[in-house]
Amino acid sequence: MLAVAITETSQVGEARRLCVEVAQEAGFDTAGVGRVALVATELATNLLKHGGGGELLCGPWSDPAHSDPSHAGLDLLALDRGPGMRDPGLCLRDGYSTAGTSGTGLGAVRRNARLFRLQSAPGSGSAVLARLAIAASRPTPDGLAIQDHSPMDLSPAWGAVTVPHRGERACGDAWTAISEGALRVFLMADGLGHGPDAAHAAAEAVRRFRQAPLRPPGAILEAIHQALRPTRGAAVAIARVDAARGAVTFAGIGNIGAAVVAGTEIRRMLSHNGTAGHQLRRIQEFEYPWPDGAVLVMHSDGLASSWWPPRQAGLLALHPTLAAALLYRDHARGRDDCCVLVAATPASIPDD
Structure with missing residues (x-):
């Protein structure tokens, strides 16, 4: 995985470019690269606005037991040591924000990820895992990408x-x-x-x-x-x-x-x-x-x-x-x- 320190605004663009490059090398199509760019931008922006800065990791993911595209993709990890979230579930709702923004960042990340995981607690910082598949996600009726029942989620532990x-x-x-x-x-x-x-x-x-x-x-x-x-x-x-x-x-x-x-x-x-x-x-x-x-x-x-x-x-x-x-x-x-x-x-x- 490659790492980008996110401490000021210009590094958001650097993180996006790096993740796009890794996605292209991994075999994502144009639409998939666009999803990666969006997720990278939202995660990096969140690190600045809510985490006081942090680090974004990006690297290919695959399940050695399978070769089809539904078991391969890209992991993006946003890590910070900021104040953390009192109510992570509330922070995932569109329209909720503690920084005066539109409050769609983490919700957009979750909708575009095949697998989404968030860990945060007051005083302990936050960590977000967004796993994107090379094969496009199948949408659910509410527009969310399939997450908890996808092959990428139920892969070897x-x-x-x-x-x-x-x-x-x-x-x-x-x-x-x-x-x-x-x-x-x-x-x-x-x-x-x-x-x-x-x-x-x-x-x-x-x-x-x-x-x-x-x-x-x-x-x-x-x-x-x-x-x-x-x-x-x-x-x-x-x-x-x-x-x-x-x-x-x-x-x-x-x-x-x-x-x-x-x-x-x-x-x-x-x-x-x-x-x-x-x-x-x-x-x-x-x-x-x-x-x-x-x-x-x-x-x-x-x-x-x-x-x-x-x-x-x-x-x-x-x-x-x-x-x-x-x-x-x-x-x-x-x-x-x-x-x-x-x-x-x-x-x-x-x-x-």
Whole structure:
């Protein structure tokens, strides 16, 4: 995802142009690009007027389990640390405004998004997720785009944000995931340093993982280690969640953080020191319990390890992409690429 800081009016146009560019690269048609431009403008304007400034993230979204356009699109995330909203539902109504405007901003965003999520509370800032599909939304009788029952909303229960080092477009962090029945497997890679060479190493780890994602994590990690020898190397971690067995198998090299959270309890998972592709002492798998309702959090070292407990109660019960974005907002170090992945138990994903 690309990020634009929104602190003054001219950056609204910058955010719109960036989102339009990303939408065109993703394959949106002319009408779709127009929807993206509108949503980006409204979100960026809201950040200025109501959040005291903030950050707009924009990046492609797709479901690895599907290839049709209804499962691909663009995520826009507006994040601020402003005063927050006392009544988020009221703020979504057309005509309601606390800034003396027409009060159609968030309502327009929701109407044009295939998936819309909002989290806000007084004193805690706000976060908005708007997911737009490459395929046009089917309108409902009241003119709203289908949201809560769309394939994009009921996709596998994970979400992530990946943001490059400030001022760069190539991100040295990458992730991917697959789902097979009750089995879900997640990979995260952090290429050494940042920039194009780090991005190449991380992308190579993703490519090798996708060749045989259902093998044991240790075996996949060994294959990635060999594949990354011509690159600058990467920290890599793989988590294999087997809900039927109630267990997660984990193997990692380097400083990818990973934890299983169940209620108020957290279990951090162990990686060995080293760099995939270069220095490696050993590869070892560890198994941890996966209780009902558990949540997996993985992150690169661009996120501070002190993210637990989250600053907002109930954060990990939110839509996974929104939860990942809030962890990024509140705990990113700000001096490196940053990747945060949240994977929830599918039944725990909120539908409204």
